[in-house]
Structures are given as structure tokens and as C-alpha cells.
Amino acid sequence: MTIAVLPGSFDPVTLGHVDIAARAATLFEHVIVAVAHNSAKTPLLDVDTRLALASGALAHLSNVSVEATSGLLVEFCRERGAGVIVKGLRGGADYDYERPMALMNRSLTGIETVFITGDTALAHVASSLVRDIARHGGDIAPYVPDDVVAAVHKAVRAAG
Numbered sequence: 299m300t301i302a303v304l305p306g307s308f309d310p311v312t313l314g315h316v317d318i319a320a321r322a323a324t325l326f327e328h329v330i331v332a333v334a335h336n337s338a339k340t341p342l343l344d345v346d347t348r349l350a351l352a353s354g355a356l357a358h359l360s361n362v363s364v365e366a367t368s369g370l371l372v373e374f375c376r377e378r379g380a381g382v383i384v385k386g387l388r389g390g391a392d393y394d395y396e397r398p399m400a401l402m403n404r405s406l407t408g409i410e411t412v413f414i415t416g417d418t419a420l421a422h423v424a425s426s427l428v429r430d431i432a433r434h435g436g437d438i439a440p441y442v443p444d445d446v447v448a449a450v451h452k453a454v455r456a457a458g
């Protein structure tokens with residue numbers, strides 16, 4: 299059985315992530331969405347919230363599960379028996395960002411990264427832009443699953 303790991307910060311999960319997870323779910327027998335907890339980053343949403351929102355957004359995909367991870371990604375993949383890392387690409391900038399990580403992960407353990415191109419209608423959707431729109435009082439509803447809207451606005455208010 300080919301298990302794939304789809305890692306990311308998911309701060310917050312977007313419709314772009316849902317699109318990539320759905321495409322990955324058709325290619326692999328099981329997909330583990332790994333919500334990364336990185337102590338060097340200060341996310342808008344805490345890891346439990348990111349995990350809950352991603353779980354809700356992907357609940358309709360029966361062969362997709364969602365877990366938090368905090369260590370080396372390749373170690374998480376080894377522990378879960380995953381043979382593939384899967385990432386979504388919106389364009390060339392994503393490839394430039396992802397390529398060194400794909401090469402490093404392969405150098406570390408031999409694990410391959412498979413890139414999936416997402417829906418072109420979502421090519422402008424990014425968690426960083428969603429956070430910025432929310433911080434400036436804009437409407438994020440077109441870009442994220444329904445449950446994410448209130449959670450992001452709540453986190454923005456709490457952050458002051």
C-alpha cells in the first residue's frame with residue numbers, strides 16, 4: 299500500500315490545500331496530511347486549531363487522515379511507513395521553494411517528492427494572503443472552507 303504524506307503549516311487550511319489533498323487521494327491508497335508544528339515559526343493559529351480545521355475540511359475524503367508533526371518530516375514518513383511526500387505547486391515560485399526541500403528529503407532518506415499541480419482557479423490562494431486579508435478586515439470566505447472563516451477572524455482579534 300502506498301502511503302503519501304502531504305505536509306504543511308496549514309495556517310490556515312485553504313481551498314487550495316483541499317484541492318491538492320483530493321487529487322492526492324486519487325493517486326495514493328492513503329494520504330496523511332501532516333500539520334507541522336515548527337517552534338521557530340509563530341503561526342496565527344495554534345497547532346490544535348490548524349489540526350481541527352484541516353480535519354474538518356478533509357473529512358469527506360475517506361482515505362485521508364490528518365496528524366500533527368513536529369520533528370523531521372522524513373522521520374515522520376518513516377514512522378508512518380510512507381514512501382512518498384506529496385506537495386502542491388501553484389507555479390514556478392512554489393517549485394523554487396519546494397525543490398531544495400525535495401532534494402534534501404531525498405538526500406536524507408531516499409524518499410521521493412511527487413508534485414501535483416492544483417486547480418488553476420485556485421492558483422492565487424495562499425495561507426499567507428488569507429491571513430493578510432483577514433488582518434485587514436477583508437473577506438476570506440471565497441478562499442477557505444466555511445469553518446475556517448470564523449476561526450481566522452477570532453485568531454486575528456485575539457492577536458490584537
Ligand code: PNS
Pocket residue numbers: 305306307308334369370371372398399400402403
Ligand atoms: O506550509 P509550509 O510552511 O511551506 O510547510 C513547510 C514544511 C512544514 C513542509 C517544512 O518546513 C518541513 O518539512 N518541516 C519539517 C521539518 C523538516 O523536515 N525540515 C527539513 C526539510 S528539508
